[in-house]
Amino acid sequence: MSNPYAKLPGWAEYGLIPLINLVVAFLVAGLVVLLVGENPLDAAYHMINGAFGRGEYIGFTLYYATTFIFTGLSVAVAFHAGLFNIGSEGQAYIGGIGVALACLWLDQTMPWYIVFPIAMLGSIAFGALWAFLPGWLQAKRGSHIVITTIMFNFIASSLMVYLLTRVLKPLGSMAPQTRTFAEGGQLPKLDWLLSIFGLDIGNAPFNISFLLAILAAFGVWVLIWRTKLGYEMRTMGHSPSAARYAGISEPRIIIVVMMISGGLAGMMALNPIMGEQFRMQLDFVQGAGFVGIAVALMGRSHPAGIIPAAILFGMLYQGALKSRSKCRRSHAI
């Protein structure tokens, strides 16, 4: 496919266009608020105040942002290889099994700094497994990745309902969730990080998985722009035929990329499970996988763009919860 448009200069491609998109999205959202009969400026003020007005609010905003960084990175890695992974939602959901198993196994005997790496490996393994199947099907059987990942989201959802109502639920309990983890299954908060800036974290569940998310973002940058695998991925994303001609094994790249993508999505489960609820609940992902698509698109699939985009979406989530006049429109970008 030849490109019908001339290439824009870098500053316009990466700075101006996202900015214009954002402004348009806010204008459209403002129109909806007007339609509903409220003052859009008031709504915007309440939203920004609700997201940044207090140390606690900032903690919540960054807590949501952590989740979106993981799913955004997950979608972005697949994008670079020309794959559209809509399944981050399901992969994050299944990744939760790895986190929950590690916590249920070790939380009473081990401190968090032992449980955390094991839970992380568990989440990566389960997330990657759930992405491996669609990847394998695309690579070896030619089934379209978009469709299979959508199907896998629904299969994951049914599987998790089954596990949480029959297998992982403690005896005698009615609620579809695991037992609450002991000390070892709870991540420490990042109150010290906020207190450097003189902010009080309050009840916000902002925890150390944020640092892991930043680390993962750096890791993705190294992977994509500084390794052989990343080079092969980008080659395939740009031109599959060129990749084939250069002797790059297409099935191998597809499967590996999908597993990396699934692993990143799976790590997202650490944040709500070990950082906020201290147990695995039904539907804990809450659409974060789909928000990841928007975050990756807005961040232009670059980690340096994904982090601010994730913080923006975290702000929208937290601000919307606080101000009640929900501003979901910006998903439309």
Place this chain on the structure above:
Amino acid sequence: MDFFHTIIALLESTIRVSVPLIFAALAGLFTERAGVFDIGLEGKMLGAAFAAGAVAAVTGSVTMGLLAAVLISVLLSLVHGYASITQRGSQIVSGVAINFVVAGSTVILGEAWFRQGGRTPALSGDARFQTITFPFAEEMRDVPILGPIYSNLLSGHFLLTYLAFAMVPISWWILYRTRFGLRLRAVGENPGAVDTAGISVIWMRYRAVICCGILCGFAGAYLSLAMNAGFVKGMTAGKGYIALAALIFAKWRPVNIMLACLLFGFLDAFAIRLQGNPLPFIGQVPVQLMQALPYILTVVLLAGFIGKAIPPKAGGIPYVKER
């Protein structure tokens, strides 16, 4: 005889839950056969259901509700068309965005207008579709075997239900026996050839997308005006995606679509009826497995283990006239 009545009741609920799937899957058939992938079936259905519920509640007229549903759904389709046909954006991104926008805005608007937690007011009387009873349905009821089939299974459905089943041969006829259908399918397989013949690929695809909007509008109106009495937030609950699965499972063919939708609807109805009861010979089957079965079947089909699903060749690729 008791077993027979259970079967009849099961088949009746199968028909009831299959109708929105049939409308939505046929809607997907029109766009995908024209080369425009549509993940936004779910969003369009939800938007249509909301419009139908809201307008029918305000005007008290079911016809106005249906018209509003079709209008909103066609508008959403045109947005998808503008983004993916005219602007040549990613069809998948556009579809996902539509799903998101509709899921969010129906809740905001519903809460702002009706203040019932995202619901629209409950509909009754003329604001809702009424079931149609066939002549002699009451008299036939006592006839063995044929009686229950006639009076319970065939009679006593909504107008939209019969329309859904009528749309299957109509869609087949449009796609395979008219000039419009031939061109529509050609645009999805080889748009370059259609362009060479002097037919506008863009306009053809827009018309396909509008057909999709109309059918999705019916699906949404069925949900909030016939199956339920009003709109409930998130009421499509993944039906758009099941329809997408049915479309692929049916290998993009109208009659197969009806059969696939009936199969998936049957699984759904069966799972509800099964709740906790063991199956003969198999024993206890988790309800969740039944719910996941449509998706698992589709994945297995896509993997080429039972037949091969070959999508329209030019699907998902925006058409560029000049190179």
